[in-house]
């Protein structure tokens with residue numbers, strides 16, 4: 190079947206990054222050179238991470254984004270293809286690909302320089318709007334220009350394609366975007382940024398406050414608001430119901446990509462027709478798996494693992 194007429198796919202619109210990690214005894218101070226160990230290369234970017242999470246959770250995924258014309262570009266495409274993700278709508282933007290250089294000290298501190306590269310140049314004229322209109326769901330984040338996200342969401346909404354938005358990294362969002370979002374997935378920081386208030390209330394320890402935030406997001410125009418609270422679970426509100434879904438009890442090793450694992454799995458399960466509460470339960474299992482292992486994409490679980498967790502009782 191041609192990818193162009195793939196009407197049961199999730200279109201993920203977002204960033205693709207290469208992460209280069211070097212371990213150093215101490216982080217360098219300005220002007221200093223420190224000698225590190227061998228570098229390790231990882232595939233990242235919230236867009237690519239969530240695409241991989243959704244594909245491993247069982248969804249048919251097509252990636253929409255941009256890479257540069259450097260030596261990383263073919264690797265970024267190949268990494269997604271290896272997960273069964275369609276990359277025909279990943280554009281080439283002359284220049285560098287998205288890159289993060291990360292120094293991690295033996296004391297566990299890190300220093301990160303991000304070059305948005307092609308992600309920053311992914312303007313809306315590079316969007317494959319037809320791929321959005323012919324997909325069954327749109328999943329987006331905010332590591333690409335906001336205007337591109339806005340165009341993608343408008344195209345999806347106009348074609349009745351449900352929209353899942355994870356507004357990360359946190360920033361304020363215009364109401365016209367929120368109005369077209371069917372499922373908004375926010376952590377505490379992202380919720381505070383949208384509500385334009387400081388994150389002074391600890392939502393994780395106050396379920397009622399978290400539920401209140403979910404209701405407020407609905408008042409701003411969002412269909413279903415999902416507030417993730419790390420190990421404290423999820424508060425959510427839709428037009429028909431609301432509630433609180435506990436997290437799975439696991440030993441946290443590295444929380445990187447917990448949110449990405451959650452979002453990808455949530456989209457995959459919603460697309461299968463699951464009710465919100467059930468999709469959140471499924472996504473909680475995926476998020477919990479991601480925290481039990483180191484790394485971003487490397488830590489994301491597959492369908493078999495998610496289902497194995499689901500058969501164990503949450504806390």
Ligand code: ADP
Nearest residue numbers: 376417418419420436441447448451473476477
């Ligand atoms: P983000 O990674 O975006 O900051 P959260 O920390 O809220 O988002 O994590 C997203 C989801 O991942 C949570 O809703 C939960 O399902 C899961 N999760 C995160 N941390 C833990 C943890 N320590 N134990 C179990 N599940 C977790």
